[in-house]
Amino acid sequence: MEVFKDQLGNILQPERIPPVRIVSLVPSQTELLYDLGLEEQVVGITKFCVHPYHFKAVKTVVGGTKKVHFDRIRELSPDIILCNKEENTREMVAELNRIAPVHVSDIRTIDDTLELVKQYGQLFACRTEASRITGKINNRLRDFRAFIRDKPVLKAAYFIWKDPWMVAGGNTFIDHLLTLNHFRNIYGDRERYPEIELKKIRMEGDPEIVLLSSEPYPFKEEHAFEIGRFTHHAKTVFVDGEMFSWYGSRLARAFDYFRQLRERL
Incomplete structure:
Protein backbone atom coordinates (compact mmCIF):
# COMPACT_ATOMS: atom_id res chain seq x y z
CA MET A 1 0.00 0.00 0.00
CA ARG A 140 14.74 24.97 -19.61
CA LEU A 141 16.47 25.58 -16.29
CA ARG A 142 19.67 24.09 -17.69
CA ASP A 143 19.47 26.33 -20.77
CA PHE A 144 18.78 29.42 -18.66
CA ARG A 145 21.70 28.72 -16.35
CA ALA A 146 23.97 28.58 -19.40
CA PHE A 147 22.53 31.91 -20.59
CA ILE A 148 22.85 33.72 -17.24
CA ARG A 149 26.25 32.30 -16.29
CA ASP A 150 28.33 35.26 -17.50
CA LYS A 151 25.83 38.00 -16.69
CA PRO A 152 26.86 40.36 -13.88
CA VAL A 153 25.18 40.14 -10.50
CA LEU A 154 23.07 43.25 -9.84
CA LYS A 155 21.85 44.53 -6.49
CA ALA A 156 18.05 44.48 -6.51
CA ALA A 157 14.94 45.17 -4.45
CA TYR A 158 11.68 43.37 -5.29
CA PHE A 159 8.58 45.28 -4.17
CA ILE A 160 5.27 43.48 -3.54
CA TRP A 161 3.15 46.05 -1.66
CA LYS A 162 2.53 49.71 -0.85
CA ASP A 163 1.06 51.27 2.35
CA PRO A 164 3.10 49.88 3.93
CA TRP A 165 5.95 49.36 1.49
CA MET A 166 6.84 45.67 1.50
CA VAL A 167 9.50 43.67 -0.32
CA ALA A 168 10.46 40.06 -0.83
CA GLY A 169 13.01 39.04 1.76
CA GLY A 170 15.11 35.93 2.16
CA ASN A 171 13.97 32.33 2.49
CA THR A 172 11.25 32.84 -0.15
CA PHE A 173 10.63 31.41 -3.60
CA ILE A 174 10.93 34.92 -5.04
CA ASP A 175 14.35 35.36 -3.44
CA HIS A 176 15.42 31.99 -4.85
CA LEU A 177 14.45 33.08 -8.37
CA LEU A 178 16.11 36.46 -7.92
CA THR A 179 19.36 34.68 -7.12
CA LEU A 180 18.93 32.44 -10.17
CA ASN A 181 18.57 35.60 -12.28
CA HIS A 182 21.83 37.00 -10.87
CA PHE A 183 20.04 39.60 -8.76
CA ARG A 184 21.39 40.04 -5.23
CA ASN A 185 18.42 40.82 -3.06
CA ILE A 186 19.42 43.71 -0.78
CA TYR A 187 16.76 42.51 1.67
CA GLY A 188 17.81 38.87 1.47
CA ASP A 189 19.03 38.98 5.07
CA ARG A 190 15.47 39.63 6.27
CA GLU A 191 12.81 36.98 6.69
CA ARG A 192 9.89 36.55 4.34
CA TYR A 193 8.17 39.86 3.37
CA PRO A 194 9.41 42.71 5.56
CA GLU A 195 8.05 46.23 5.71
CA ILE A 196 10.63 48.84 4.79
CA GLU A 197 11.10 52.61 4.89
CA LEU A 198 11.78 54.08 1.45
CA LYS A 199 13.99 56.82 2.86
CA LYS A 200 16.41 54.13 4.11
CA ILE A 201 16.69 52.16 0.86
CA ARG A 202 20.08 53.59 -0.12
CA MET A 203 21.51 53.05 3.35
CA GLU A 204 20.16 49.49 3.43
CA GLY A 205 21.66 48.37 0.13
CA ASP A 206 21.39 51.02 -2.61
CA PRO A 207 19.91 48.76 -5.33
CA GLU A 208 20.89 49.00 -8.98
CA ILE A 209 17.55 47.49 -10.03
CA VAL A 210 14.11 48.01 -8.48
CA LEU A 211 11.57 45.38 -9.52
CA LEU A 212 7.88 46.28 -9.13
CA SER A 213 5.72 43.17 -9.20
CA SER A 214 2.35 43.04 -10.97
CA GLU A 215 0.92 41.18 -7.97
CA PRO A 216 -0.32 41.23 -5.30
CA TYR A 217 -0.17 45.06 -5.58
CA PRO A 218 -0.80 46.73 -8.98
CA PHE A 219 2.15 49.14 -9.09
CA LYS A 220 1.95 52.09 -11.48
CA GLU A 221 4.27 54.79 -12.81
CA GLU A 222 3.63 57.12 -9.88
CA HIS A 223 4.89 54.44 -7.50
CA ALA A 224 8.05 54.02 -9.55
CA PHE A 225 8.56 57.80 -9.40
CA GLU A 226 8.05 57.84 -5.63
CA ILE A 227 10.58 55.04 -5.09
CA GLY A 228 12.99 56.73 -7.48
CA ARG A 229 13.16 59.80 -5.24
CA PHE A 230 14.99 57.71 -2.65
CA THR A 231 17.32 55.68 -4.86
CA HIS A 232 20.63 56.89 -6.23
CA HIS A 233 20.83 55.42 -9.71
CA ALA A 234 18.45 52.45 -9.68
CA LYS A 235 16.63 51.41 -12.83
CA THR A 236 12.97 50.61 -12.13
CA VAL A 237 11.40 47.69 -14.00
CA PHE A 238 7.80 46.45 -13.90
CA VAL A 239 7.80 42.65 -13.81
CA ASP A 240 5.23 39.87 -14.13
CA GLY A 241 4.73 38.72 -10.56
CA GLU A 242 3.37 35.36 -11.65
CA MET A 243 6.72 34.51 -13.22
CA PHE A 244 8.56 35.22 -9.97
CA SER A 245 6.11 33.77 -7.46
CA TRP A 246 4.04 31.05 -9.18
CA TYR A 247 5.60 27.62 -9.01
CA GLY A 248 4.46 24.36 -10.56
CA SER A 249 4.05 24.17 -14.31
CA ARG A 250 4.40 27.97 -14.62
CA LEU A 251 8.16 27.52 -14.20
CA ALA A 252 8.34 25.86 -17.61
CA ARG A 253 7.36 29.24 -19.11
CA ALA A 254 9.22 31.47 -16.67
CA PHE A 255 12.73 30.93 -17.97
CA ASP A 256 11.97 32.45 -21.40
CA TYR A 257 10.51 35.45 -19.57
CA PHE A 258 13.63 35.76 -17.38
CA ARG A 259 15.84 35.67 -20.46
CA GLN A 260 13.84 38.48 -22.11
CA LEU A 261 13.89 40.50 -18.90
CA ARG A 262 17.66 40.23 -18.58
CA GLU A 263 18.17 41.17 -22.21
CA ARG A 264 16.16 44.39 -21.61
CA LEU A 265 18.41 45.53 -18.76
Missing part, protein backbone atom coordinates in the same frame (compact mmCIF):
# COMPACT_ATOMS: atom_id res chain seq x y z
CA GLU A 2 1.37 3.39 -1.02
CA VAL A 3 1.96 6.00 1.66
CA PHE A 4 1.25 9.58 0.62
CA LYS A 5 2.85 12.55 2.34
CA ASP A 6 2.69 16.29 1.86
CA GLN A 7 5.71 18.61 1.93
CA LEU A 8 5.45 19.06 5.68
CA GLY A 9 5.76 15.30 6.16
CA ASN A 10 2.11 14.79 7.09
CA ILE A 11 0.73 11.38 6.10
CA LEU A 12 -2.38 11.55 3.92
CA GLN A 13 -5.04 8.86 3.85
CA PRO A 14 -7.75 9.85 1.35
CA GLU A 15 -10.70 7.47 1.23
CA ARG A 16 -10.42 7.26 -2.56
CA ILE A 17 -7.12 6.59 -4.29
CA PRO A 18 -6.56 8.43 -6.50
CA PRO A 19 -8.74 11.26 -5.18
CA VAL A 20 -11.36 12.24 -7.75
CA ARG A 21 -12.77 15.40 -6.14
CA ILE A 22 -10.13 18.08 -5.52
CA VAL A 23 -10.43 21.52 -3.91
CA SER A 24 -7.41 23.72 -4.64
CA LEU A 25 -6.82 26.80 -2.49
CA VAL A 26 -3.59 27.90 -4.21
CA PRO A 27 -3.68 29.59 -7.65
CA SER A 28 -0.39 28.22 -8.96
CA GLN A 29 -1.35 24.71 -7.86
CA THR A 30 -4.70 25.02 -9.62
CA GLU A 31 -2.82 25.79 -12.83
CA LEU A 32 -0.57 22.79 -12.19
CA LEU A 33 -3.58 20.48 -11.79
CA TYR A 34 -4.91 21.63 -15.15
CA ASP A 35 -1.55 21.03 -16.84
CA LEU A 36 -1.44 17.57 -15.25
CA GLY A 37 -4.70 16.75 -17.06
CA LEU A 38 -6.84 16.86 -13.90
CA GLU A 39 -9.42 19.43 -15.00
CA GLU A 40 -12.39 17.13 -14.42
CA GLN A 41 -11.27 16.26 -10.89
CA VAL A 42 -11.03 19.89 -9.73
CA VAL A 43 -14.34 20.90 -8.11
CA GLY A 44 -13.40 23.95 -6.02
CA ILE A 45 -10.99 26.88 -6.45
CA THR A 46 -10.29 30.35 -5.01
CA LYS A 47 -11.21 33.69 -6.53
CA PHE A 48 -7.52 34.20 -7.25
CA CYS A 49 -7.26 31.05 -9.40
CA VAL A 50 -7.14 32.92 -12.70
CA HIS A 51 -5.39 30.23 -14.77
CA PRO A 52 -6.84 28.58 -16.72
CA TYR A 53 -9.22 31.45 -17.36
CA HIS A 54 -12.35 29.35 -17.91
CA PHE A 55 -12.19 27.68 -14.47
CA LYS A 56 -14.05 30.54 -12.81
CA ALA A 57 -17.03 29.84 -15.04
CA VAL A 58 -17.17 26.09 -14.48
CA LYS A 59 -15.74 25.51 -10.98
CA THR A 60 -17.11 26.47 -7.56
CA VAL A 61 -15.31 29.47 -6.06
CA VAL A 62 -14.98 28.86 -2.31
CA GLY A 63 -13.34 32.12 -1.22
CA GLY A 64 -9.79 33.47 -1.18
CA THR A 65 -6.50 32.05 0.00
CA LYS A 66 -6.71 33.44 3.55
CA LYS A 67 -10.46 33.18 4.08
CA VAL A 68 -12.76 30.50 2.67
CA HIS A 69 -16.38 29.42 3.02
CA PHE A 70 -16.01 26.13 4.88
CA ASP A 71 -19.65 25.20 4.34
CA ARG A 72 -19.23 25.64 0.59
CA ILE A 73 -16.18 23.37 0.62
CA ARG A 74 -18.03 20.79 2.73
CA GLU A 75 -20.90 20.75 0.23
CA LEU A 76 -18.43 19.83 -2.53
CA SER A 77 -17.56 16.56 -0.69
CA PRO A 78 -13.87 16.75 -1.61
CA ASP A 79 -11.60 13.74 -1.41
CA ILE A 80 -8.64 16.03 -0.81
CA ILE A 81 -7.90 19.74 -0.30
CA LEU A 82 -4.69 21.33 -1.55
CA CYS A 83 -3.06 24.12 0.45
CA ASN A 84 0.28 25.90 0.81
CA LYS A 85 2.15 26.76 4.01
CA GLU A 86 2.68 30.38 2.98
CA GLU A 87 -0.56 31.21 1.20
CA ASN A 88 -3.03 29.57 3.59
CA THR A 89 -3.20 29.92 7.36
CA ARG A 90 -2.52 27.22 9.94
CA GLU A 91 -5.96 27.80 11.44
CA MET A 92 -7.58 27.32 8.02
CA VAL A 93 -5.74 24.05 7.44
CA ALA A 94 -6.80 22.75 10.86
CA GLU A 95 -10.46 23.44 10.09
CA LEU A 96 -10.19 22.00 6.57
CA ASN A 97 -8.80 18.76 8.01
CA ARG A 98 -12.22 18.27 9.58
CA ILE A 99 -13.67 18.11 6.06
CA ALA A 100 -11.09 16.08 4.12
CA PRO A 101 -7.37 15.23 4.12
CA VAL A 102 -5.27 18.32 3.40
CA HIS A 103 -2.06 18.28 1.36
CA VAL A 104 0.15 21.25 2.29
CA SER A 105 2.96 22.31 -0.02
CA ASP A 106 6.06 24.20 1.17
CA ILE A 107 7.85 25.86 -1.73
CA ARG A 108 11.05 27.86 -1.41
CA THR A 109 13.18 26.48 -4.24
CA ILE A 110 12.86 24.97 -7.69
CA ASP A 111 13.72 21.59 -6.18
CA ASP A 112 10.70 21.99 -3.89
CA THR A 113 8.56 22.63 -6.97
CA LEU A 114 9.87 19.52 -8.71
CA GLU A 115 9.13 17.49 -5.58
CA LEU A 116 5.57 18.85 -5.46
CA VAL A 117 4.93 17.89 -9.08
CA LYS A 118 6.29 14.41 -8.32
CA GLN A 119 4.01 14.10 -5.26
CA TYR A 120 0.98 15.10 -7.31
CA GLY A 121 1.96 12.60 -9.98
CA GLN A 122 1.96 9.86 -7.34
CA LEU A 123 -1.13 11.02 -5.46
CA PHE A 124 -3.33 11.61 -8.50
CA ALA A 125 -2.00 8.71 -10.62
CA CYS A 126 -0.62 10.95 -13.36
CA ARG A 127 3.07 10.11 -13.17
CA THR A 128 3.61 10.37 -16.94
CA GLU A 129 2.23 13.91 -17.07
CA ALA A 130 4.21 14.88 -13.95
CA SER A 131 7.41 13.50 -15.47
CA ARG A 132 6.77 15.49 -18.65
CA ILE A 133 6.44 18.72 -16.67
CA THR A 134 9.50 18.14 -14.49
CA GLY A 135 11.52 17.20 -17.56
CA LYS A 136 10.52 20.42 -19.32
CA ILE A 137 11.38 22.51 -16.24
CA ASN A 138 14.79 20.86 -15.87
CA ASN A 139 15.64 21.29 -19.55
Whole structure:
Protein backbone atom coordinates (compact mmCIF):
# COMPACT_ATOMS: atom_id res chain seq x y z
CA MET A 1 0.00 0.00 0.00
CA GLU A 2 1.37 3.39 -1.02
CA VAL A 3 1.96 6.00 1.66
CA PHE A 4 1.25 9.58 0.62
CA LYS A 5 2.85 12.55 2.34
CA ASP A 6 2.69 16.29 1.86
CA GLN A 7 5.71 18.61 1.93
CA LEU A 8 5.45 19.06 5.68
CA GLY A 9 5.76 15.30 6.16
CA ASN A 10 2.11 14.79 7.09
CA ILE A 11 0.73 11.38 6.10
CA LEU A 12 -2.38 11.55 3.92
CA GLN A 13 -5.04 8.86 3.85
CA PRO A 14 -7.75 9.85 1.35
CA GLU A 15 -10.70 7.47 1.23
CA ARG A 16 -10.42 7.26 -2.56
CA ILE A 17 -7.12 6.59 -4.29
CA PRO A 18 -6.56 8.43 -6.50
CA PRO A 19 -8.74 11.26 -5.18
CA VAL A 20 -11.36 12.24 -7.75
CA ARG A 21 -12.77 15.40 -6.14
CA ILE A 22 -10.13 18.08 -5.52
CA VAL A 23 -10.43 21.52 -3.91
CA SER A 24 -7.41 23.72 -4.64
CA LEU A 25 -6.82 26.80 -2.49
CA VAL A 26 -3.59 27.90 -4.21
CA PRO A 27 -3.68 29.59 -7.65
CA SER A 28 -0.39 28.22 -8.96
CA GLN A 29 -1.35 24.71 -7.86
CA THR A 30 -4.70 25.02 -9.62
CA GLU A 31 -2.82 25.79 -12.83
CA LEU A 32 -0.57 22.79 -12.19
CA LEU A 33 -3.58 20.48 -11.79
CA TYR A 34 -4.91 21.63 -15.15
CA ASP A 35 -1.55 21.03 -16.84
CA LEU A 36 -1.44 17.57 -15.25
CA GLY A 37 -4.70 16.75 -17.06
CA LEU A 38 -6.84 16.86 -13.90
CA GLU A 39 -9.42 19.43 -15.00
CA GLU A 40 -12.39 17.13 -14.42
CA GLN A 41 -11.27 16.26 -10.89
CA VAL A 42 -11.03 19.89 -9.73
CA VAL A 43 -14.34 20.90 -8.11
CA GLY A 44 -13.40 23.95 -6.02
CA ILE A 45 -10.99 26.88 -6.45
CA THR A 46 -10.29 30.35 -5.01
CA LYS A 47 -11.21 33.69 -6.53
CA PHE A 48 -7.52 34.20 -7.25
CA CYS A 49 -7.26 31.05 -9.40
CA VAL A 50 -7.14 32.92 -12.70
CA HIS A 51 -5.39 30.23 -14.77
CA PRO A 52 -6.84 28.58 -16.72
CA TYR A 53 -9.22 31.45 -17.36
CA HIS A 54 -12.35 29.35 -17.91
CA PHE A 55 -12.19 27.68 -14.47
CA LYS A 56 -14.05 30.54 -12.81
CA ALA A 57 -17.03 29.84 -15.04
CA VAL A 58 -17.17 26.09 -14.48
CA LYS A 59 -15.74 25.51 -10.98
CA THR A 60 -17.11 26.47 -7.56
CA VAL A 61 -15.31 29.47 -6.06
CA VAL A 62 -14.98 28.86 -2.31
CA GLY A 63 -13.34 32.12 -1.22
CA GLY A 64 -9.79 33.47 -1.18
CA THR A 65 -6.50 32.05 0.00
CA LYS A 66 -6.71 33.44 3.55
CA LYS A 67 -10.46 33.18 4.08
CA VAL A 68 -12.76 30.50 2.67
CA HIS A 69 -16.38 29.42 3.02
CA PHE A 70 -16.01 26.13 4.88
CA ASP A 71 -19.65 25.20 4.34
CA ARG A 72 -19.23 25.64 0.59
CA ILE A 73 -16.18 23.37 0.62
CA ARG A 74 -18.03 20.79 2.73
CA GLU A 75 -20.90 20.75 0.23
CA LEU A 76 -18.43 19.83 -2.53
CA SER A 77 -17.56 16.56 -0.69
CA PRO A 78 -13.87 16.75 -1.61
CA ASP A 79 -11.60 13.74 -1.41
CA ILE A 80 -8.64 16.03 -0.81
CA ILE A 81 -7.90 19.74 -0.30
CA LEU A 82 -4.69 21.33 -1.55
CA CYS A 83 -3.06 24.12 0.45
CA ASN A 84 0.28 25.90 0.81
CA LYS A 85 2.15 26.76 4.01
CA GLU A 86 2.68 30.38 2.98
CA GLU A 87 -0.56 31.21 1.20
CA ASN A 88 -3.03 29.57 3.59
CA THR A 89 -3.20 29.92 7.36
CA ARG A 90 -2.52 27.22 9.94
CA GLU A 91 -5.96 27.80 11.44
CA MET A 92 -7.58 27.32 8.02
CA VAL A 93 -5.74 24.05 7.44
CA ALA A 94 -6.80 22.75 10.86
CA GLU A 95 -10.46 23.44 10.09
CA LEU A 96 -10.19 22.00 6.57
CA ASN A 97 -8.80 18.76 8.01
CA ARG A 98 -12.22 18.27 9.58
CA ILE A 99 -13.67 18.11 6.06
CA ALA A 100 -11.09 16.08 4.12
CA PRO A 101 -7.37 15.23 4.12
CA VAL A 102 -5.27 18.32 3.40
CA HIS A 103 -2.06 18.28 1.36
CA VAL A 104 0.15 21.25 2.29
CA SER A 105 2.96 22.31 -0.02
CA ASP A 106 6.06 24.20 1.17
CA ILE A 107 7.85 25.86 -1.73
CA ARG A 108 11.05 27.86 -1.41
CA THR A 109 13.18 26.48 -4.24
CA ILE A 110 12.86 24.97 -7.69
CA ASP A 111 13.72 21.59 -6.18
CA ASP A 112 10.70 21.99 -3.89
CA THR A 113 8.56 22.63 -6.97
CA LEU A 114 9.87 19.52 -8.71
CA GLU A 115 9.13 17.49 -5.58
CA LEU A 116 5.57 18.85 -5.46
CA VAL A 117 4.93 17.89 -9.08
CA LYS A 118 6.29 14.41 -8.32
CA GLN A 119 4.01 14.10 -5.26
CA TYR A 120 0.98 15.10 -7.31
CA GLY A 121 1.96 12.60 -9.98
CA GLN A 122 1.96 9.86 -7.34
CA LEU A 123 -1.13 11.02 -5.46
CA PHE A 124 -3.33 11.61 -8.50
CA ALA A 125 -2.00 8.71 -10.62
CA CYS A 126 -0.62 10.95 -13.36
CA ARG A 127 3.07 10.11 -13.17
CA THR A 128 3.61 10.37 -16.94
CA GLU A 129 2.23 13.91 -17.07
CA ALA A 130 4.21 14.88 -13.95
CA SER A 131 7.41 13.50 -15.47
CA ARG A 132 6.77 15.49 -18.65
CA ILE A 133 6.44 18.72 -16.67
CA THR A 134 9.50 18.14 -14.49
CA GLY A 135 11.52 17.20 -17.56
CA LYS A 136 10.52 20.42 -19.32
CA ILE A 137 11.38 22.51 -16.24
CA ASN A 138 14.79 20.86 -15.87
CA ASN A 139 15.64 21.29 -19.55
CA ARG A 140 14.74 24.97 -19.61
CA LEU A 141 16.47 25.58 -16.29
CA ARG A 142 19.67 24.09 -17.69
CA ASP A 143 19.47 26.33 -20.77
CA PHE A 144 18.78 29.42 -18.66
CA ARG A 145 21.70 28.72 -16.35
CA ALA A 146 23.97 28.58 -19.40
CA PHE A 147 22.53 31.91 -20.59
CA ILE A 148 22.85 33.72 -17.24
CA ARG A 149 26.25 32.30 -16.29
CA ASP A 150 28.33 35.26 -17.50
CA LYS A 151 25.83 38.00 -16.69
CA PRO A 152 26.86 40.36 -13.88
CA VAL A 153 25.18 40.14 -10.50
CA LEU A 154 23.07 43.25 -9.84
CA LYS A 155 21.85 44.53 -6.49
CA ALA A 156 18.05 44.48 -6.51
CA ALA A 157 14.94 45.17 -4.45
CA TYR A 158 11.68 43.37 -5.29
CA PHE A 159 8.58 45.28 -4.17
CA ILE A 160 5.27 43.48 -3.54
CA TRP A 161 3.15 46.05 -1.66
CA LYS A 162 2.53 49.71 -0.85
CA ASP A 163 1.06 51.27 2.35
CA PRO A 164 3.10 49.88 3.93
CA TRP A 165 5.95 49.36 1.49
CA MET A 166 6.84 45.67 1.50
CA VAL A 167 9.50 43.67 -0.32
CA ALA A 168 10.46 40.06 -0.83
CA GLY A 169 13.01 39.04 1.76
CA GLY A 170 15.11 35.93 2.16
CA ASN A 171 13.97 32.33 2.49
CA THR A 172 11.25 32.84 -0.15
CA PHE A 173 10.63 31.41 -3.60
CA ILE A 174 10.93 34.92 -5.04
CA ASP A 175 14.35 35.36 -3.44
CA HIS A 176 15.42 31.99 -4.85
CA LEU A 177 14.45 33.08 -8.37
CA LEU A 178 16.11 36.46 -7.92
CA THR A 179 19.36 34.68 -7.12
CA LEU A 180 18.93 32.44 -10.17
CA ASN A 181 18.57 35.60 -12.28
CA HIS A 182 21.83 37.00 -10.87
CA PHE A 183 20.04 39.60 -8.76
CA ARG A 184 21.39 40.04 -5.23
CA ASN A 185 18.42 40.82 -3.06
CA ILE A 186 19.42 43.71 -0.78
CA TYR A 187 16.76 42.51 1.67
CA GLY A 188 17.81 38.87 1.47
CA ASP A 189 19.03 38.98 5.07
CA ARG A 190 15.47 39.63 6.27
CA GLU A 191 12.81 36.98 6.69
CA ARG A 192 9.89 36.55 4.34
CA TYR A 193 8.17 39.86 3.37
CA PRO A 194 9.41 42.71 5.56
CA GLU A 195 8.05 46.23 5.71
CA ILE A 196 10.63 48.84 4.79
CA GLU A 197 11.10 52.61 4.89
CA LEU A 198 11.78 54.08 1.45
CA LYS A 199 13.99 56.82 2.86
CA LYS A 200 16.41 54.13 4.11
CA ILE A 201 16.69 52.16 0.86
CA ARG A 202 20.08 53.59 -0.12
CA MET A 203 21.51 53.05 3.35
CA GLU A 204 20.16 49.49 3.43
CA GLY A 205 21.66 48.37 0.13
CA ASP A 206 21.39 51.02 -2.61
CA PRO A 207 19.91 48.76 -5.33
CA GLU A 208 20.89 49.00 -8.98
CA ILE A 209 17.55 47.49 -10.03
CA VAL A 210 14.11 48.01 -8.48
CA LEU A 211 11.57 45.38 -9.52
CA LEU A 212 7.88 46.28 -9.13
CA SER A 213 5.72 43.17 -9.20
CA SER A 214 2.35 43.04 -10.97
CA GLU A 215 0.92 41.18 -7.97
CA PRO A 216 -0.32 41.23 -5.30
CA TYR A 217 -0.17 45.06 -5.58
CA PRO A 218 -0.80 46.73 -8.98
CA PHE A 219 2.15 49.14 -9.09
CA LYS A 220 1.95 52.09 -11.48
CA GLU A 221 4.27 54.79 -12.81
CA GLU A 222 3.63 57.12 -9.88
CA HIS A 223 4.89 54.44 -7.50
CA ALA A 224 8.05 54.02 -9.55
CA PHE A 225 8.56 57.80 -9.40
CA GLU A 226 8.05 57.84 -5.63
CA ILE A 227 10.58 55.04 -5.09
CA GLY A 228 12.99 56.73 -7.48
CA ARG A 229 13.16 59.80 -5.24
CA PHE A 230 14.99 57.71 -2.65
CA THR A 231 17.32 55.68 -4.86
CA HIS A 232 20.63 56.89 -6.23
CA HIS A 233 20.83 55.42 -9.71
CA ALA A 234 18.45 52.45 -9.68
CA LYS A 235 16.63 51.41 -12.83
CA THR A 236 12.97 50.61 -12.13
CA VAL A 237 11.40 47.69 -14.00
CA PHE A 238 7.80 46.45 -13.90
CA VAL A 239 7.80 42.65 -13.81
CA ASP A 240 5.23 39.87 -14.13
CA GLY A 241 4.73 38.72 -10.56
CA GLU A 242 3.37 35.36 -11.65
CA MET A 243 6.72 34.51 -13.22
CA PHE A 244 8.56 35.22 -9.97
CA SER A 245 6.11 33.77 -7.46
CA TRP A 246 4.04 31.05 -9.18
CA TYR A 247 5.60 27.62 -9.01
CA GLY A 248 4.46 24.36 -10.56
CA SER A 249 4.05 24.17 -14.31
CA ARG A 250 4.40 27.97 -14.62
CA LEU A 251 8.16 27.52 -14.20
CA ALA A 252 8.34 25.86 -17.61
CA ARG A 253 7.36 29.24 -19.11
CA ALA A 254 9.22 31.47 -16.67
CA PHE A 255 12.73 30.93 -17.97
CA ASP A 256 11.97 32.45 -21.40
CA TYR A 257 10.51 35.45 -19.57
CA PHE A 258 13.63 35.76 -17.38
CA ARG A 259 15.84 35.67 -20.46
CA GLN A 260 13.84 38.48 -22.11
CA LEU A 261 13.89 40.50 -18.90
CA ARG A 262 17.66 40.23 -18.58
CA GLU A 263 18.17 41.17 -22.21
CA ARG A 264 16.16 44.39 -21.61
CA LEU A 265 18.41 45.53 -18.76
